[in-house]
Amino acid sequence: MGLSFDLTEEQDMMRRMVRQFAEKEILPVCVELDEKEEFSVHLTRRMAELGLFGSIVSEEYGGTDVGYLSYIISVEEIARVDGSQAATLAAGVSLGISPIFYYGNEEQKQEWLPKLCSGEILASFGLTEPNAGSDAGSSKTTAVLENGYWVINGSKIFITNSASEISGICVVQAVTGKRSDGKNELSCILVPNGTEGFEARPMHGKMCWRASNTGELYFTDCMVPEKNLLGRRGEGFHQMLATLDGGRLSIGAMGLGGAQGAFEAALNYSKEREQFGRPIGSFQVNAFKMADMATQIEMARLLLYKACWLRDNNREFSKEAAMAKLVCSEVFRMCANHAVQLHGGYGLMNEYRVEKFYRNQKLLEIGEGTSEVQRIVIARHIGVPGRAL
């Protein structure tokens, strides 16, 4: 089939459903949750009830299996209203559920996926460490196999969904030995929350995503059975890179949705607010801002959806995922900035939603690979000389 920009009927229906949900159930409470830095178990469970957590999981494990583009549309629609709830969903699916779904064995999938799709528990992906951010390969957390158990020691930081009251399982990346080339051998291990020696502390004082759950993890002689290894030993680095490719599409969706929300808020305000006897949107300086926003959003959406299309069609999508993440988060920055500017003094108050968009935007240029790292990934894909580091 040739080029087509039509979404399927299923995707259209899903977008309408998620939009209604976000406007009816998230919008009325999101400012207060953000202000109080409060994670909402209720909203998380509602998203699961509507089938959003299972969107990439096959039906036999309780999923809805609607594909990556559909999943991305759901994140986009939630982010159009609230970044925090979008973060809970996006991290839950692309970082929490997806490594278990793609790399778990049958027993692990049976054990964890139904509970994750139904929202009974949340999964997290323990990658970043205090001294291993962009340089994820240099992680220090170790797992040593002793008498049929992995004994884990170390710590992780900024781990979304890892320390809430319903966080149930963490996919922890740990050093399990040395490779023949002298580099660290990395593996992913499933560690249930509540395991002795595993402490998950919620982190507070965030600028953005304040109503999402972020944790700091401590492992002190934490023991889990050998069978909790995800995939094969030494595959951790590859699993992490592939997981982040998917995660980048999610961050792209949050950027796109946020940009859309900020743009709509700006457009509405520009029709209502009058200065010098006319609506401020009628001044060319403002009209041009909105024309730029609409144009850039269109561009970002095309790139993101194309990257998802590649993934859904089992093509290489790593380069496009990095490009989409880069573009969507930067377009969101521009839109959030213009939206606040158009709102003037009111834009600085949390009573107006653009203030939240402005704060939430910044994370997207940092999380799951900074914009600088995205450029490294893209540079490598297009064959620049050297390793472009």
Place this chain on the structure above:
Amino acid sequence: MKIVVCIKQVPDTTEVKIDPETKTLVREGVESITNPFDEFAIEEGLLTKEKYGGEVHVITMGPPQAKEVLKNAYAVGSDYVYLISDRAFAGADTWATAYTLSAAIKKIGDFDLVICGKQAIDGDTAQVGPGIATQLNIPQLTYVDKVVEIDPDNKKIKVERLLEDGKEVVEASLPALITVVKDINEPRLPSLFGIKKAAKLDIPTWTADDLPVDKDKLGLKGSPTEVINVFSPEVRGGGEILEGEIPEVVSTLVEKLMDMKIIQ
């Protein structure tokens, strides 16, 4: 309980625009939705089924694109949906619409309860629900804001009706037709499971040939009423209230009316 819910596809807008030439609704560029009152009707059907058991059938009369609202009705959990569609139905007024829908309900057969929204937000007539009840010769309970109870064994329904100046509780025998007001319930959202099922569904279409109808009573031809003109009324300016002693007010009024040359 066999429940039939009648729904309508309407333009999603609070500012309905009318083409001054054709006197019809401007539909271009306007998204279509399920009539909001009918969302409450569907939900009431589902709640009734969940409480008393049974099945929910949803019908709509309209062009092929009206399938969209049936898909939504199916996605939230209705058991069967049917599109009533034929060129012969085009131009139907409320009488011909009620006639056609009642024929479809007869075809479904053995129903216990018919549920409609109190009115559609485009035509705003509130006539089709009562019209169907009349055609089917069953009791009608309009403006229901609460179903108090249903006794399926003794074929009885008790509801609370919302009146202008209060509420009344009435009982009727089943089968009956109710029309529901907003806030009778909280319509649910479809889940992705339901949407997936609905997107795949092939919706059966019933044409005039499929229904027990007299074809002269269908569509424009079968409509006893005719739309002569549709227009947006001009906004009236505010009036003036005269105050003071009655004889004084009367003479001021007469003077003013004479100034305006309304009386001489």
